[in-house]
Amino acid sequence: MxxxxxxxxxxxxxxxxxxxxxxxxxxxxxNIPSMLIVVGGTIGATMVNYPLRDVLSVIKVVKNVFFTKVWSTQEVVDRFVEFANKSRREGILALESEVPSLTDPFLVKGLQLTIDGMEPEAIRDILETEIEYLEERHKSGAEILTTMATFFPAMGMIGTLIGLVQMLRTMSDPSTIGPSMAVALLTTFYGAVAANLVCLPMAGKLKKRSQEEALVKEMIISGIVSVANGENPRVIEQKLHSFVPPSARKSRFE
CATH class of the missing domain: 1.20.5 (Single alpha-helices involved in coiled-coils or other helix-helix interfaces)
Known part of the structure; x- marks a missing residue:
C-alpha cells in the first residue's frame, strides 16, 4: 500500500x-439532497462522457492508486546483472529456471521471448508496443478522474442554483429559507471537496505512477535486449545506470 x-x-x-x-x-x-445532486449528477455526466466499461474501470484505477508497487530501478539493475552472469556461464536457456520465481508479467514475457530465441529487435518491438498500450490505459484512467473533478464543482453550482430558486420562491415562508440555503451552499462545498481532495490528487498520482512504471519497463526492455545480445554484465549495468540518477547508482563491480 x-x-x-x-x-x-x-x-x-x-x-x-x-x-x-x-x-x-x-x-x-x-445534507442528503445536496449529496444526491453532486454525486448523482457527476456519475451521470461521466457516464454520458465515457463508455460504461471505461467508467467501471475507474474502480480498478483507484485501487492502483493505493496498492500498486513499482520495482526500484536498483532492483532492476541487480536482477539483470545476475541474468547476464548466468547467461554467459550456462547459456541463455539456463534463464528458464529463473522464470517461475518472477512475479512481474512484463519481465516474464520478455525473458521467455529471449529464451525462445526471438531476435532482440523483435523482442523490443513487442515489449514497446505493450508499454504504449499500458500508458494509454493509465492515461484514460487519469483522464476520467480529471473529468470527474471538472463535473463535481459544476454539479455543485447546479445545486446552488436549485437551492437559490427554492429559496426565492418561498421567501414568504421564513421557515423554508434555511433548508434551501443549506442546499445552495453545501452542494458547492461537496463539489469542491470531492474535486480537490479526491479526484485531482488521485489523477496526479496515477500520472506519476504511469511515468514510474514506464521507466522501469523501459529499463527491462534494455536489459532483455542486452542479455539476448550476450553483452558483458558490466556493460549491461552501465547501460541500465543511465536510467538511474547518479546519486542512486550502486555498482556491483566496485
Missing part, C-alpha cells in the same frame, strides 16, 4: 472535519 496516498487523504479530510467540528458541529454540513 502507498502510505503517502493514504496519509494524504486521511489527513486532508481529518483537518477539514476538525475545522467543521470546531466551528459548530458536523451535523449542519450533512
Amino acid at each position: 502507498d502510505i503517502a496516498t493514504l496519509v494524504g487523504i486521511v489527513s486532508a479530510f481529518a483537518l477539514v472535519l476538525s475545522a467543521i467540528i470546531m466551528g459548530g458541529g458536523l451535523g449542519m454540513f450533512i
Whole structure:
C-alpha cells in the first residue's frame, strides 16, 4: 500500500472535519439532497462522457492508486546483472529456471521471448508496443478522474442554483429559507471537496505512477535486449545506470 496516498487523504479530510467540528458541529454540513445532486449528477455526466466499461474501470484505477508497487530501478539493475552472469556461464536457456520465481508479467514475457530465441529487435518491438498500450490505459484512467473533478464543482453550482430558486420562491415562508440555503451552499462545498481532495490528487498520482512504471519497463526492455545480445554484465549495468540518477547508482563491480 502507498502510505503517502493514504496519509494524504486521511489527513486532508481529518483537518477539514476538525475545522467543521470546531466551528459548530458536523451535523449542519450533512445534507442528503445536496449529496444526491453532486454525486448523482457527476456519475451521470461521466457516464454520458465515457463508455460504461471505461467508467467501471475507474474502480480498478483507484485501487492502483493505493496498492500498486513499482520495482526500484536498483532492483532492476541487480536482477539483470545476475541474468547476464548466468547467461554467459550456462547459456541463455539456463534463464528458464529463473522464470517461475518472477512475479512481474512484463519481465516474464520478455525473458521467455529471449529464451525462445526471438531476435532482440523483435523482442523490443513487442515489449514497446505493450508499454504504449499500458500508458494509454493509465492515461484514460487519469483522464476520467480529471473529468470527474471538472463535473463535481459544476454539479455543485447546479445545486446552488436549485437551492437559490427554492429559496426565492418561498421567501414568504421564513421557515423554508434555511433548508434551501443549506442546499445552495453545501452542494458547492461537496463539489469542491470531492474535486480537490479526491479526484485531482488521485489523477496526479496515477500520472506519476504511469511515468514510474514506464521507466522501469523501459529499463527491462534494455536489459532483455542486452542479455539476448550476450553483452558483458558490466556493460549491461552501465547501460541500465543511465536510467538511474547518479546519486542512486550502486555498482556491483566496485
